[in-house]
Amino acid sequence: MAEEFPQNVVLEESPRIPEVLPVLPLRDLVVYPFVIQPLSISREKSIKAVDAALVENRMILLLSQRQMEMDNPGPGDLFQIGTAALIMRVLKLPDGRIRALVQGLQRVRVEYFTETQELYRAKVEPVQEPERGERDLEYDAMMRSVKQTLEKAVALGKNLPQEVLVIAGNLDNPGRLADLVASNLELKPPQMQEVLEISDPVPRLRKVHELLMRELDLLEIQQKITMEARGEMDKSQREYYLRQQLKAIQQELGEGNELAEEIQVFRDKLAKLTVPEDVMTEIERNLKKLERMHPDSSETAVTRTYLEWMTEVPWGVTTQDNHDLARAKEILEEDHYGLDKIKERLLEFLAVRKLKPGQKGTILCLVGPPGTGKTSLGRSVARALGRKFARISLGGVHDESEIRGHRRTYVGAMPGRIVQAIHQAKTLNPLIMLDEVDKIGRDMRGDPSAALLEALDPEQNNSFRDHYLNVPLDLSQVLFITNANELDPIHPAFRDRMEVIHLSSYTLEEKLGIAKRHLIPRQLDNNGVTGKQLGFSDKGLRALIQGYTREAGLRQLEREIGSVSRKIARRIAEGEEGVKFTLTDRNVQDLLGPVKFLQDERLKAPRVGVVTGLAWTASGGDVLFVEALKMPGKGGLLLTGQLGDVMKESAQAALSYIRSRGDAFGIDAEVFQKFDIHIHFPEGAVPKDGPSAGLTMATALLSVLKGIPVKNTVAMTGEIDLRGEALAIGGLKEKALAALRVGVYDIILPQANVKDLEEIAPEVRQKLRFHPISHVEDVFVLALKGWKKPQGNAGSRDKKKP
Numbered sequence: 001m002a003e004e005f006p007q008n009v010v011l012e013e014s015p016r017i018p019e020v021l022p023v024l025p026l027r028d029l030v031v032y033p034f035v036i037q038p039l040s041i042s043r044e045k046s047i048k049a050v051d052a053a054l055v056e057n058r059m060i061l062l063l064s065q066r067q068m069e070m071d072n073p074g075p076g077d078l079f080q081i082g083t084a085a086l087i088m089r090v091l092k093l094p095d096g097r098i099r100a101l102v103q104g105l106q107r108v109r110v111e112y113f114t115e116t117q118e119l120y121r122a123k124v125e126p127v128q129e130p131e132r133g134e135r136d137l138e139y140d141a142m143m144r145s146v147k148q149t150l151e152k153a154v155a156l157g158k159n160l161p162q163e164v165l166v167i168a169g170n171l172d173n174p175g176r177l178a179d180l181v182a183s184n185l186e187l188k189p190p191q192m193q194e195v196l197e198i199s200d201p202v203p204r205l206r207k208v209h210e211l212l213m214r215e216l217d218l219l220e221i222q223q224k225i226t227m228e229a230r231g232e233m234d235k236s237q238r239e240y241y242l243r244q245q246l247k248a249i250q251q252e253l254g255e256g257n258e259l260a261e262e263i264q265v266f267r268d269k270l271a272k273l274t275v276p277e278d279v280m281t282e283i284e285r286n287l288k289k290l291e292r293m294h295p296d297s298s299e300t301a302v303t304r305t306y307l308e309w310m311t312e313v314p315w316g317v318t319t320q321d322n323h324d325l326a327r328a329k330e331i332l333e334e335d336h337y338g339l340d341k342i343k344e345r346l347l348e349f350l351a352v353r354k355l356k357p358g359q360k361g362t363i364l365c366l367v368g369p370p371g372t373g374k375t376s377l378g379r380s381v382a383r384a385l386g387r388k389f390a391r392i393s394l395g396g397v398h399d400e401s402e403i404r405g406h407r408r409t410y411v412g413a414m415p416g417r418i419v420q421a422i423h424q425a426k427t428l429n430p431l432i433m434l435d436e437v438d439k440i441g442r443d444m445r446g447d448p449s450a451a452l453l454e455a456l457d458p459e460q461n462n463s464f465r466d467h468y469l470n471v472p473l474d475l476s477q478v479l480f481i482t483n484a485n486e487l488d489p490i491h492p493a494f495r496d497r498m499e500v501i502h503l504s505s506y507t508l509e510e511k512l513g514i515a516k517r518h519l520i521p522r523q524l525d526n527n528g529v530t531g532k533q534l535g536f537s538d539k540g541l542r543a544l545i546q547g548y549t550r551e552a553g554l555r556q557l558e559r560e561i562g563s564v565s566r567k568i569a570r571r572i573a574e575g576e577e578g579v580k581f582t583l584t585d586r587n588v589q590d591l592l593g594p595v596k597f598l599q600d601e602r603l604k605a606p607r608v609g610v611v612t613g614l615a616w617t618a619s620g621g622d623v624l625f626v627e628a629l630k631m632p633g634k635g636g637l638l639l640t641g642q643l644g645d646v647m648k649e650s651a652q653a654a655l656s657y658i659r660s661r662g663d664a665f666g667i668d669a670e671v672f673q674k675f676d677i678h679i680h681f682p683e684g685a686v687p688k689d690g691p692s693a694g695l696t697m698a699t700a701l702l703s704v705l706k707g708i709p710v711k712n713t714v715a716m717t718g719e720i721d722l723r724g725e726a727l728a729i730g731g732l733k734e735k736a737l738a739a740l741r742v743g744v745y746d747i748i749l750p751q752a753n754v755k756d757l758e759e760i761a762p763e764v765r766q767k768l769r770f771h772p773i774s775h776v777e778d779v780f781v782l783a784l785k786g787w788k789k790p791q792g793n794a795g796s797r798d799k800k801k802p
Contacts, residue, residue, distance in 0.1 A: 017084045017106055021061035022049040023113070023120040027068045030192035031083045032179035033104040041098040043071070048119040050087065050098055058087045061108065061122050064193050075113035075120060081197045084108045084124065104179075107199065127199050129175055142205055143174060149212050150181060156219040160184055175201030178208040185215055240294065259295045262304065263287055266311050274316025279471045283310050306408060309415060310469065313422065318429045318477060321385050323354035328384035335380040336373055337517055338510040342366075345501055346381055353385075363456050365437070365495075366483040368503025369620040369734075371553020374483035375433060382431035387479065390421035395436035400446025403455070405468035415468040418455055418475070429477035437494070438484035449491035456480055456497050485618045504733045505552035505620040507764050508740070511545050512538065519558045527565040533580060534568045536561075540583035547588070547595035550741065552620025552734065560592060567591050603742060606709035606785055613696035614717040614738055614747070615688070616731030621738030623715065625682055626693065628700035633676025641681030644689025650720065651679055654698035657724045657776065658705065664790040667705050677701065692729040694720030695748070698776050699783050708784045715739045716748035716779060724776040728752035733759045736768060745769055748779055 024039075024046050031037045041047055053060040063082035065073045089101040107127035114121045147168055154160050164184055171177045182195045191211065198204040266287060275283065286303055293300040322328075328350050332343045349364065366374040375391065382389035397403075397417075405416035415423075421432050440448050454460050461475040482498060484490060506514065520536055544564075549556040568581050589595065603612065615624040637655055639648050658665070659672055679697060681688055695718040703710050717735050719727040728750050739747055745767065751774040757765065771782055780787050 015059075015086070015105065017108065017124065017126055018057060018059060020114075020121050020123055021059055021084060021108075022052045022056075023061050023063055023078070023122050024049045024053075025065050025073050025078055026062055027065045027070075028189055030064050030189065030196050031062045031085055031102065031104045032183050032196060033083055033106050034176055035179060035183045036088070036101065036103045037183075039100045039102060041100060042096070045072070045119050047096075047098055050090065050100060052119060053087055054090065059105070060085055060087060060102070061110075061124060062102070062104070063110070063122075064189060068189060078110075079193055079197075080110045081127065081193075082108060082110070083196070084126075107196065130200055139174065139202065142202065142209060143172075143177060146177060146181060146205060146209050146212060149209065149216055153212065153216050153219055156216070156223055158215070158219060173201070174205040178205040181208050181212060185211055187211060243294070259290070259293075259300075263290060266307050269311040273311075273314070276315065276472075279310070279315065282471050283307065286310075302408060306468075309419075309423070310471075313419065313469070313473070314426050314428055317427050319387055319427050321353065321357065321387065323350070323385075325351060325354065328381075331384045332380055335376060335383075337514045338506065339373070339377075339503065342377065342501060342503060346377070350381070350384065362499040363480045363482065363497055365490075365498035365500045366481065366503055367487055367500055368483075368485070369505055369552030369618065370485060371551060371555040372503045372506065373553075374503060375435060378431065378433035378481045378483070381479075381481065385431065385479070388425035388427050388430040389433070390425045390430050391433045391435055392417045392421050393435045394448065395439040396441060397448050398441030398443050400448055400451045401467065403448050403451040405466040407467050408470075413468055415466050416451075418464070419466045419469060419473065422473075422478070428474065429479070431479045431481065434480060434482040436484065437482045438486050438489045440491075447491070449494045453491075453493055453497065456494070504759070505737045506554065507737060507761055508542070508545060509763055510761075511554060511557060512541055514554060515541055515545075515557060515561065519554065519561050523558065523562045523565045527562065527569045529565050529569050529572065533572060534565060535580060535582040536564075537582055537584045539585040540588055543585035543588045544583070544592070546741070547597060548592055550597050552737075564591050603712050603744065606712050608707055608709050609700055609704035611696045611700045611703065611710050611783065612712070612715040612739075612744060613693050614715050614735035615690070615692070616734050621731065621734030621736070623738050623742050623744070624688070624693065624696075626696045626700045627680045627682065628677060628697075628704040630671075630675040630677050630704050632674065635673045636676045638676060638678040639680075640678070641684050642687045643681060644687065646691050647689050647693060650691050650694040651697050653722055654694055654701055654720055654776075656722055657698060657720065658701050660722075661724070661790075665702065665706065666790075671705060677704070691719040691727075692717050692731075694718060695726060695776055695779050698724075699779055702780060703784060706784075708787060710783050711746075711785060713744060714746045714748060714783045715744040716783065718748070718750040718753075718773075718779075720776055726750040726752075726773055726775060726779070732756040736760055736764060736770075740764060740767060746771065746782075748773055748782055750774070 024041070025043075026039075029037075029039075041050060049060060061082055062085050063078040066077050066079065067073075070077055083104045084106050085102040085104050087100055087102055091099040093099060108124040109127050111123040111125055114123075150160075150168055151165065154165065164180065168177060168180055171180065178195065178201065182192065185208075187195075195204060195207055195211075198207060266283075270280070270283065286307055290300065290303045290307065293303065325347060329343070329347060332346065336343070346364075366377060368374055378391075379389050394417075401416065403416045403418065405419060406413035414420075418432070422428060422430065425432075434452070437449075437452075442449070455464055455475055458476065461478075463472040464475045465472055487495065487500065515536070521531075524531060524534060544560055545557060548560050551557070564583055571581070583591070609628040611626045611628075613624040613626050615622050637651065639651055643651075655677070658667075662669055662672070679700065681693075695716050698720055699710060699716065702708070717729055717732070719729055721727060732749065732753050733756070736747060739745070746769050748771045751772045754770075754772050757770060773779055773782070777789055781789050
């Protein structure tokens with residue numbers, strides 16, 4: 001074990017200093033002449049400087065850094081005045097560091113630096129102290145004052161070794177005394193360096209005396225604060241003693257024990273609940289703990305808050321389920337228009353709970369675009385069952401403690417969202433809607449999705465343990481329903497515990513029905529307008545939906561209806577009463593201004609290289625235009641529009657197929673060598689990815705290479721492979737509704753997606769013409785004006801059916 005080195009002790013003699021010395025940079029430290037100082041050395045250059053000094057004459061130059069945080073200082077980063085020192089002892093540690101004991105010898109000034117063998121050396125010149133005449137009164141007074149002040153500092157609590165006081169008392173040299181005192185004061189490096197650079201002993205001693213007086217002032221203030229704190233502590237103890245006496249007097253008189261009254265309130269609450277035995281044990285333990293506490297202590301407040309939560313959890317309180325399916329169906333029909341398949345699945349879910357009440361059923365996850373009624377469906381299910389409804393919004397939650405609660409050791413700790421929802425519902429079997437589960441975040445504080453796994457697993461949630469309550473809580477009777485806009489961001493293990501129900505975009509007819517039954521009455525009521533003052537015709541609503549909204553849900557539609565209601569409310573408030581206003585397709589612009597969504601120019605006429613594609617997004621279906629052009633170049637393919645890797649690979653596959661069939665299509669092979677092709681997807685600020693634009697890009701490529709316009713009345717979707725075959729895609733219903741919204745009625749889709757047409761409402765199917773194809777060349781015949789299928793093998797295995 002390494003022995004402890006002595007520190008800040010003065011040695012007597014000073015040997016001769018060489019002209020060139022290895023340089024050892026110091027940070028946060030200045031070594032003075034005749035002072036012994038231990039050093040811990042870890043930097044590579046510093047270790048090499050020590051090794052060089054040991055090999056030569058054991059002398060080294062100690063220079064302080066100007067910037068302490070610098071790890072590899074150069075000559076310009078070091079002060080010019082330092083201390084030549086003698087290395088007395090060296091101890092090499094197992095981790096490569098060095099402990100060295102050095103003795104300062106003399107102040108030196110650096111004339112210049114040299115760098116050899118990865119270490120710095122310096123040419124130095126000793127700094128001589130000016131000679132003084134005979135000692136005067138000021139000289140003796142300063143020496144005596146410094147010694148007395150040093151002794152006074154020790155008396156006030158300054159921690160100094162006894163030998164330092166002995167040496168200081170025997171010193172008769174002002175320079176030596178100044179260096180000794182400065183080395184034992186807690187000075188900042190710039191102050192230490194300032195003392196080192198004063199060569200005249202008397203001014204140096206005067207400067208040290210100033211610093212010592214400041215240290216003395218600090219010690220006096222510190223002692224004053226300590227005494228005040230001790231007085232406050234004595235005062236608190238006195239108050240506690242008096243309070244205990246007062247408590248005893250009040251007990252004798254039978255009055256004023258507020259804490260005992262609070263404890264009795266807690267016990268009265270518990271008497272009305274059916275609390276599990278292990279939970280009751282924990283509550284009793286904290287009640288007894290509270291009885292022994294001082295009413296004003298911080299721990300009392302923490303325990304009181306904990307007991308408030310524990311006694312307000314509805315232990316043993318449940319509501320009776322209503323299993324009347326006819327009433328449930330009536331409520332669903334009353335609250336929601338359309339959504340027949342969703343309602344059917346929810347009624348099946350309720351039927352199973354009726355036949356087997358204790359069944360640990362699956363957790364439903366409603367997935368669909370924003371504004372399609374996911375949250376309100378959960379509220380309707382709760383109303384149909386007769387259960388209390390609580391909603392937990394998980395969007396942006398990224399701390400596991402939001403779900404499981406904070407431990408009571410933290411200030412402001414509270415239970416997690418699940419316990420709070422149960423407390424809000426005041427029953428142990430509410431319906432809890434977990435909103436926006438696809439927007440849960442995760443960071444260093446944990447993954448809330450992982451914390452939800454236990455709560456949602458029917459095999460585990462009968463003993464869910466919140467960190468704050470720290471007792472098992474039975475969640476098996478809670479009915480959880482979740483909702484999300486997308487499935488992909490949801491944690492796989494979390495998704496595996498749920499049964500997914502997809503909600504699609506609303507059709508025009510569904511929006512019309514919902515607006516009449518729900519949106520218009522609600523907005524009229526919100527804005528103080530009656531049905532006798534404002535009406536909406538079917539044509540007016542259609543014009544509003546088609547011209548002012550383009551969404552899968554209903555939120556923008558409700559905002560526009562609200563805007564119409566507010567304008568009519570203003571007219572009525574200004575005195576225009578007695579005349580009913582009806583919104584029609586002719587006056588809608590008078591209220592809402594110019595139409596916001598007009599038909600795209602690219603849909604008005606056939607164009608070369610412009611194809612109408614269909615895309616699926618988290619907010620519903622959308623129309624996606626693909627533009628292509630060729631230009632002189634070297635056969636490159638340029639893709640723009642913020643495309644993902646999958647979409648870029650689809651473009652390469654489409655081009656490869658077109659090139660492989662170039663002869664059959666009548667395309668000169670030199671075109672692919674002398675021209676570059678640029679494919680662009682407009683709305684470049686929106687990221688795009690997925691394989692379903694393969695057929696669309698292939699059509700755009702052939703159109704621009706052959707100069708044939710693409711029909712503006714046709715939209716398409718489908719993936720392409722290298723043989724040109726059309727592969728299945730997803731989101732067909734949303735894509736079909738998007739095409740219908742913009743007035744495109746012919747849709748080309750892969751043959752493998754014919755089965756998905758059943759998901760589309762009959763009234764929508766009647767308005768659209770679907771063209772299933774199995775090969776991309778069938779697309780060319782349908783989409784390119786005047787195109788005829790070339791002879792020869794196109795790679796298609798299926799003949800097109802009439």
